[in-house]
Amino acid sequence: MSSQAASPASTPPPLNYLNAHYGIRSWLLTTDHKRIALLYLASVTFFFILGGTFAGLIRIHLLTPRGYLVTPETYNKLFTMHGIVMIFFFLIPSIPAVLGNFLIPMMIGAKDLAFPKLNLLSWYIYNLGALFALFAIINGGVDTGWTFYTPFSSLYSNTSVAPAAIGIFITGFTSILTGLNFVVTIHTMRAPGMTWFRLPIFVWAHYATSVIFILGTPVIAITLLLVALERLFHFGFFNPALGGDPILFQHLFWFYSHPAVYIMILPAMGVVSEIIPTLSRKPLFGYPFVAAASMAIAVIGFFVWAHHMFVAGQSPYSALVFSLLSYMVAIPSAVKVFNWVATLYKGSISYDTPMLYALGFIGLFVVGGLTGLFLACLGVDVHVHDTYFVIAHFHYIMVGGAVMAYMGGLHFWWPKITGRMYPESVARVAAVILFVGFNLTFFPQFILGYLGMPRRYHNYPPEFQVFNVMSTAGASILAVGYILPMIYFIWSMRYGAVAPRNPWPGTGLEWQTPSPPPTENFEKTPVVTWEPYDFYNRPDLGLTGPEPPSPPGSGPALSPAGDD
Amino acid sequence: MIAQSELPLFPRGASSFAGGVDSLFLYLLAVSAFFAGLIFLVILYSFVKYRRRQKMEIGVPIHGNMKLEAAWIAIPSFFALVMFGWGASIYINMRRAPQDTLDIYVVAKQWMWKLQQPDGRREINELHIPAGRNIRLIMASEDVIHDFFVPAFRVKQDVVPGRYTTMWFRATRPGRYRFFCSQYCGTNHAAMGGWVTVMEPAEYQAWLSGSAGEPDTAAAGAKLFQQLACISCHTGLSTGRGPVLNGLFGSKVQLADGRALVVDEAYIRQCILDPKVNIPSGYQPIMPAFQGLVTEEQILDLIAYIKSLPAPGGTAPGAALPEGPRKGAP
């Protein structure tokens, strides 16, 4: 079981946000950020299962070169809808809407977000967009790829493009409003003493993400709106026969969709930045650098979009600029990885499940990030663009990275959210199964890509079969890795051990509240006097070190090697 | 002659680009493996050495180290610049076709490829080329965006409707190599591939002069020139309403707004489809637009015909005008 803090576990507090009000109306009309987070949890989990089902069908179909499971039309719809569902309805909301909504007010010492009703509205907007997307799926599906390249999507496709585009357009407002809410909350509602550099990195990460939400999402909104208008009213912006330009679509699309990948990874990095110092019981190495790197990724990320277009026919000189900038955006990510690893050094490392997910994240993110360097490299990208190499790269980041961090975060804050512990031994096994299954699924795809297997192919030459079979086998193991937590999380809500207020323990304000917290989070607004992840100066956590901790605020009694 | 092994791990290279691209790839792989290995080693080491031994213990409170931060910003930046520079030089080479290319015209449409040899012979989903020769593909799409990708040559290029895109390569090794469409283009995107057959130069010549009956595209273009009444303005005389096209291809034309442009395939295509743009100086903007009235293939035929027209007073290879005013000095 996990380590206990000084205060023993007891029965859940009599009144908390879960039992404060009963009935479906109290949930559907709630303005409590914690309940809204759980509403989002339900929605995104539904879409994760839907998107995962599409992926399963794809992998089964690809067991054989001639592929007999589905028709080509259906296959094309499957990969399109897998992409749309996973990106827009699962990954982009996941950590911000579930963990961000739940934790940010508590982490800064506030009672709620700045605009709670807007928060609830965001969830309803998400569902409205989701309805349009589900309609598109049921109405025969969409077959344009999640990238909607014109003129195929605007003129030639015979599928439900407009409903899907409108659905994504609507759901985009969820991102915009959530980003707005986070930015305003973080700026104006921090508790006394909670200065910017005392904020948990989780908050910094979501602030950076919110900047991208605010600046980027409106651009995809207008882009998809234009595609819908072109299909419905024959506007001609992307139609070469009318003097329009298909490449204009690509520029507009990728201007958002590249920063979108940073929307997906920055919150994940924020989660990892909480788990590693907490479960090593020492400060995050290089805190200011990690905070600055988050902002740098968000900013530089807006200037690299055309690295998706190196073979689209643009000028070679612009390609040079975008390649160089793409290398620049990799540096802050590398800085973060090095700082996390340095945090482990001379730590007191717990083997609990969140740490396993966090370390798994680092391993898989490193592979994904390094293969990004291959793609940023112009000479190599010409060969591997639009092949399985790219697919492997982004799944390493988005699944091996973002989803693992999401799972790690769910485990890490599960006691706070539900007041229960998940079963530790089963969870550790599931984490390892996930890690193994993931690598078996996606590593062979790097090889397939360099060999030349293109993306979005329902058939392939027979010499590619062995790696495809390997990949599908891995996918079946990966599925087990996801199904297990779904089962034991639900199990734990009834039968899990009652969680203490601060199981790990953590130094953040969220751990000062009961597990689960009351609706207003804090009875009175906390006043912050300590630095983040400062286990050395927190006797209230009940920990002992090799040296007895000095009184709070007096600084470390010893000067450890390498300290600044 | 299909290049294939039992379990291929690495594709065979068959173009002058392949060696460079593979070397760069292996360099990237080596650097990545080194740094990933280093990181994983440190993680594993810490994971074991610094595991929690007592329930209540904490770690050593180290906050940071400026020198380390500087080092791990500087060192990756250095490697990044090397990777960027090397990749950029290969890419610039790929994007700049040499002058002496053998030009193949390619038309992509859902879901097939039509590839046209210089002599006009057309192949479908097949491309025969000589080894050791610089080959340039000039590509057009009839409908959506496609992409011509030859893994063995390590090159690809999108084919975008509404313009010409080009790519070049030099095959080094005779053999048969797959090519794929690698920009999703609809239902049968995965079926839209074929084979590039690289032959010894002598074999290629023999293949070219073999099978008769291939349509002569310049002749087809000449027919179109009549049918579409181009000849009514482009009479070949300087008194015609339209510019003289003889010997025009490859020369520089002065535009009405003062700029000068080279008359290449793209310019001729634009003049046919949207003649109001880039009008040559001294001429009225009266040419009708043929957008929607000619296919990409027909445009290629017209270009082949215009290319074949000799300069006034000179002799030229290719077909003469079937009928109409004689070429020659006015």
Add this chain to the structure above:
Amino acid sequence: MQRTGELFGQFQNLDQQREASSLGMWVFLITEVMFFGGLFLAYTINRSAYPAVFAMASRELDVHLGALNTGVLILSSFTMAMAVWSSQQGRKKQLIAFLIATLVLGGVFLGVKYVEWSAKFHHHLVPGSSFAFPEAHGDVGTIAHAQLFFSLYFGLTGLHALHMIVGVGLLTWLLIHAARGRFTAEYNTPVEICGLYWHFVDIVWIFLFPLLYLIDLHR
């Protein structure tokens, strides 16, 4: 979260609430800039590709009505600013008067827009199968590029009009609450932030008007 007076429960005090509301509206306006920005980009690219046709098509628009609308909106921004000032002074009657004035002017704008759009429909200048552009003298390219202009015209003015309609809705809400005496010198944040929104919608039009109507007046 409970509300005590005008203070919403998640905030510590009214100052924090005002700061948050104001920052929230500014951030929202930034998203709107990015939203319209995509269309302005499409406009810029297409106009620089086809300047002559854009000028030709622009002459189909009624400059007088456009100028009238510009004047109406600028005036409405003035009345809106006066409304905000009135609320800051605690002058309820004045506030209501200026809100009504702004509403009326907004209505005038939308009415004129309706007239303009009807004329376009009547003259077959809507992109699609019924599009007709006699000035092109049958030239396919010109017709296509003129359609691009009108796609941008309808896209930009349509999106702008939608924002105006939302603005009118906000003003109506403000009017109702002003009549109930909700806004005082101490608490007038909703008036202030709706004012920000209204000014933004006005500024978008200030850009739209010359770009669409004033491309080439002289020929």
